[in-house]
Amino acid sequence: MPDVALLIDWENVYYTLRQHTTGPLPSTLAILQAILQKAAEFGPVRVKQAIFGSEVAxxxxxxxxxxxFTGIEPVAVAQRMGGRLLKGRSDAVLITRTMKLLYKDKPDIEVWFIVSGDRDLNALCKALKDEDKKVYLVAGDKSLANELRDSPYLRDDVFLLEDLIPEARWTRAGLRADDTQAGKEEEPREREPMRARVSRGGRGRGRGGLARPPVVPAVVPTGSPESEKEQRRLAVLLLDQVVAIRADAMPRADFVQSVVPLSEKEASTVLEQRIDAGIEQHHVIARSQGRFRAKAKQLIAPDMTSPLVAETLFHLVRLLRRIDTVTKDTKRVPVVEAVLDPLSRADQPGGLARGRSQRRILLDTLYNIAEERGAIQSESVQRDGKEITMCWLAEQHPLVQYARHQSAGIVHLFNFVGSGKGERADWVNQALFAELLSRVEGDALESSMRAAVERGLMRAEPHGNKPGYVVEREHPEVRMLLGEFSRLNGHEPQHIAEETADDEADVAIPEAPLPLPAPGMGPAASAGIATPRKRTRRGSRGGRGRRGGRGRKNTASSGSTGGSEAAD
Structure with a gap:
């Protein structure tokens, strides 16, 4: 497939959404991913740039x-000079950068995606077409210039933001009087399923093959597979899947198919490369099952002893529990003010993300991953002339249920601190609980720590003059949260309950009395009768008055025997 260049005039997209939609806007991440996916349908996107002004930022x-997060290069443009606001500078920068790529840096790129509908792009589109390039425009229905809409010589096709971002509440009733699409705004939506069916099995580069509905891939290549960001992303994806199916590990092929659609071969290849890099760097545990030696049959799971995995999952649990805590009294909260800023201010010992700025980048990345996986819901609202992103948790999501476990924050704190030391140390200073978990748990931190001590999950153990706690690695809750995810089904408690029920049944069922010999029969005749085997009790516990009952049976039995002897 040919290489693709994507250049976004973010000001055009931003103000189009502001002016022609009602209600809350979709998140910026969702908008960029929808545009990126449309460009990825035509080939690998080699150049990704977004031009925006300082006012929009x-x-x-x-x-x-x-x-x-999406791997798009930001290009900031100064919009004020001498106290005056300058307009149209983003268009000039987009045109200049495109011409430089076309004639100097990337002349071999065949497909160009320009996300803008301004009339100033006429000359740029003509220059691209003169070099026999494919030109596709992405713009809003009301912000697309009529010259670009009507002239097929300036572009190969136009994709509307209304179709790429259907979740936004677009106001389609007020089209311009000179708009060529007036009265036809609903026609593309009605014909879309028919075109999708006709395009099956099409050949060549006809429009029929491009009319299929857009599917946002679960994995968008944003960096090298062995990079730290991609390995953190892989750890969260793998945890999401194994927690959802309540399994300690899952087959590699099933994991790839559950994350990436079968039609996205490039994304599947990228994910496979991430898994190979994770196994090589000891972030992923892979073992063969039975006699199978194929890579697709490997059972994979996140390696909780890896410093990168331990730090990633600890901050992911902090992030989700923070949102859960602050949304108890309100439906949604601002992402930056109520979640990311308070969490990034906490100091942590060691770890790969050192310093507040790196921790903030890590939290931003984890927030975007959790939002993409559906664990966090978000929307944009207007407040005091600024765009504020609000967030809340998806109630039934597996990652949310996993993070809401009573001791999830405490267990992952022990795992994170222990993974950063040479020897596996299970002791954590008491001051770290307040530093790293107070903004997460709130007022419930002390009660959670007290409950963990009472359940035997950890015990107090001072080191010199420093108070601290030691975790019990063999505790069922610790093993459940750090790898034995099958315990999330409650198998262990159910097994214990069955044994308890058996013991209670043994106590409740009385022993059957021995059969008495018939009148006139002697000991020899009575000895020939098959005596039923006495029911044995498990353990040494007995019910109330059991010994007395056995004594009475023996007495009755001996009395009847004595009576028969006297009769003889």
Whole structure:
């Protein structure tokens, strides 16, 4: 497939959504991913740039975070000079960068995606078509210039933001009077399923093959497979899957198919490369089952002893539990003010993310991953002229249920601290609980620690003058949260309950009395009668008055025997 270049005029997208939608806006990450996926349908995206002004960056506080997560290069443009606000500078920068890529840096790129609908792009599109390049435009229905809409000589096709981002509440009723699509706004939606069926089995580069509905891939290649960010992403994806199926590990092929659609071969290859890099760097445990030696049959699971995995999952649990704590009194909270900023201010000993800035980047990355996996829901709202992203948790998501476990934060704190030391140390200073978990648990931290001590999950053990706690690695809750995810089904408690029920049944069922010999029969005749075997009790426990009952049976038995002897 040919290489693709994607250049986004983010100001055009941002103000189109602001002016032509009602209600809360989709998150910036969701918008960028939808645009990136549409470009990825035509080939691997080799160049990804987003041009935006400083005014837009100040209004959308999640823009830089979303660009960093999707791997799109941010290009900031100064919009003020001498106290005056300059407009149209983003278009000039987009045109200049595109021409430099076309004639100097990347002349071999065949497909160009321009996300803008301004009239100033006419000359740029003509220059691209003169070099026999494929040109595709992405713009809003009301912000697309009529010259670009009507002239097939300037572009190969146009994709509307209304179709790429259907979750936004678009106001389609107020189309321009000179708009060529007036009265036809619903026609593409009605014909879309028919075109999707016709495109099956199509050949060549006709439009029929491109009319299939967009599917956002679960894995978008944003960095090298062995990079730290990609390995953190893999750890969260793997934890999400094994927790969802309540299994200690899962087959490698099943994991790839559950994360990536079968139609996305490039994304599947990227995920396979991440898994290979994770196994090589000891972030993923892979073992063969039975006689199978194929890679697809390997059972894989996150390696909880890896420092990178331990740090990633600890901060993921902190993030989810923080949102859960602050949303108990309200439905949704601001992402930056209520979640990311308070968590990044906590100091942590060691770890790979050193310093507040690196911890903030880590939390931003984990937030985007959790939002993409569906564990966190978000929407954008207007507040004091600024774009604020609000968030809340998806109640039934496996990652949310896993993080809500009573001792999840405490167990992962022990695992994170222990993974950063040479020898596996299970002792944690008491001051770390307040530093790293007080903003997560709130007022419930002391009661959670007290309950963990009472359940035997950890015990107090001072080291010199420093108070601290030691975790019990063999405790069922610790083993359940750190790898034995099959215990999330409650198998162990159910097994114990069955044994308890058996013991109670043994206590409740009385022993059957021995059969008495018939009148006139002697001991020899009575000896020939098959005596039923006495029921043996398990253990040494007995019911109330059991010994007395056995004594009465023996007495009655001996009395009847004596009576028969006297009769003889």
């Amino acid at each position: 100040t209004q959308d506080d999640t823009l830089l975070m979303a660009l960093e």
